[in-house]
Amino acid sequence: MEIDKAIRECADSRLKTKYSNAISVIKRAFALYSIQEVALSFNGGKDSTVLLHLLRAGYFLHRAEESCSQDVVDGENTFPIRTIYFESASAFPEINSFTYEAAATYNLQMDIIRLDFKSGLEALLKANPIRAIFLGVRIGDPTAVGQEQFSPSSPGWPAFMRVNPILDWSYRDVWAFLLACKVRYCSLYDQGYTSIGSIHDTVPNALLCISDSNNSEEKFKPAYLLPDGRLERAERAKKQLSSISNGLKFKDLNSDSVLTASVIAVGDEILFGTVEDKLWSLLCRKLHSIGWAVSLLAVTRNDVDSVAEEVERRKSTNDMVFIYGGVGPLHSDVTVAGVAKAFGVRLAPDEEFEEHLRHLIAEKCTGDKNEMAQLPEGITELLHHEQLPVPLIKCGNVIILTATNVAELDLQWDCLIESAKSNGDLVLMAPFVSKSLATTLSDVEIAQPLSKLRLQYPDMNIGGYRGSRKGPLIVRFEGKDPTRIEAASQSLCQNFHSGAFSQIE
Ligand SMILES: Cc1cc2nc3c(=O)[nH]c(=O)nc-3n(C[C@H](O)[C@H](O)[C@H](O)COP(=O)(O)O)c2cc1C
Ligand SMILES: Nc1ncnc2c1ncn2[C@@H]1O[C@H](COP(=O)(O)OP(=O)(O)OP(=O)(O)O)[C@@H](O)[C@H]1O
Ligand SMILES: [Mg+2]
DSSP states (O other): OHHHHHHHHOOOHHHHHHHHHHHHHHHHHHHHSOGGGEEEEOOSSHHHHHHHHHHHHHHHHHHHHHHSSGGGSOOTTOOOSEEEEEOOTTSOHHHHHHHHHHHHHTTOEEEEEOSOHHHHHHHHHHHSOOOEEEOOOOBTBGGGTTOOSEEEOOTTSOSOEEEOTTTTOOHHHHHHHHHHHTOOOOGGGGGTOSSOOOTTTOOOOGGGEEOOTTOOSOEEOOGGGOSOGGGSSTHHHHHHHTOTTTTTTGGGSOTTOOEEEEEEEEOHHHHTTSSOOOHHHHHHHHHHHTTEEEEEEEEEOSOHHHHHHHHHHHHHHSSEEEEESOOSSSTTOOHHHHHHHHHTOOEEEOHHHHHHHHHHHTTTTOSSSOGGGEEETTTEEEEOOTTOSSOEEEETTEEEEOOOSHHHHHHHHHHHHHHHHHTSOOOOOOOOEEEEEEEOSOHHHHHHHHHHHHHHOTTSEEEEEESSSSSOEEEEEEESOHHHHHHHHHHHHTTSOTTSEEEEO
């Protein structure tokens, strides 16, 4: 069988693994359902073209195993699996003609359905004993969220099993397969289209454009030359830049409003006292400098449930949560998993993130499966900046920082602020201003006037601290309005003899 032979003979071990896993899924489906009970959902797209050939190979191998003899296996072109195509008036003519051409080449028994998906499937299932449908859905597709290789149809849909043999395939894997097997695919993919929807919303991928100033006609490179699979749906890139503000609802705020953040450090080494964490104080100062208040600092153990519990609690009571530590490939690096758990989603391979890691650490860490490229499914946005080798990860209102020291945090913070500013949505809050007064008055003398002042100026943070029991007491006024700070400090001084307080930096 030519597909099976092509993969067996190729040198790409990752593709071999993906192929053999997909074939196992297909064989499992053939063990559960009879051939009359399964269907292939085929639309001429690249993913469904991969699926068509996997099914041809899978059916051949299944028959070979069943009969235990190559002699009785039907010809390679026998493919008795019902194939359904939802034809639409807004499909590209090239997609239609490729679909019909494939049907003729591979003897597909095509059912052409001219209804919407749901009504079409209802009619199909009423007239046929179909119980399972093969789909070319891949993780990263908007419809893949929550799906497994075998997923029952959604509530409200007719009942059948969705079988997704290439769920964990990446864009690269798809092209590696189509090129290794030397099979035909829709001609649009050679004209710069990387994912094909309707004629109304699909254009060639601008990242494949070959610009030629002398020639007004645009030309495009083929889809398999897209440098990174992460750019398959190019419009996603635009979305990511404006994403920082999404969780923050900045637009409805006055510039002197206060937003709150909490900071979570993950690390047994901090709790043991072995390592002194310097990041939290720097992060507090940074947040402060953009007018944010830090409501809580927490340190958790390197344990998924501890991280999940803390994140879950903080994300609902703060505008933003910053978390660091525990990010990487070690068994103790559980932060990303903890964040996923806090949001009640699973970790799924993120093709875009994997491409970044591949560039960073070459092939060292990217085998058949790259654990570091697993991110919370459906809620993750990657925050890019040209100075960051790997983007920052944002899940809802939680930002995962990968910094491990002060210099790295400095860089990540600057990139975060710069890209937030450049997208125009992020209104940085008015920074806090403060005034500190030192006094040798005793705590007892000053306690009552201070607590009165707090009631008078509820918009301000008024507090006292001392460096030692015997040394001077420092009273600190902090807020967003310098005139109120001045008024409050004057008001305190008036209660005591002149010279009782001296201002310090
Ligand atoms: C065979 C088949 C089965 C589908 N089953 C479901 C389903 O169970 N639940 C669901 O929400 N959508 C289902 N869909 C719809 C897809 O998830 C998705 O809405 C559609 O492929 C998106 O196409 P569009 O981008 O052209 O709207 C199914 C589609 C097909 C072709
Ligand atoms: N009109 C349709 N008719 C039949 N099946 C469809 C149709 N549209 C989608 N599907 C099924 O859903 C799967 C996912 O669709 P999707 O558009 O993501 O992939 P594709 O069309 O194969 O490739 P591409 O991402 O390049 O467009 C398809 O592989 C196919 O199984
Ligand atoms: Mg498509």
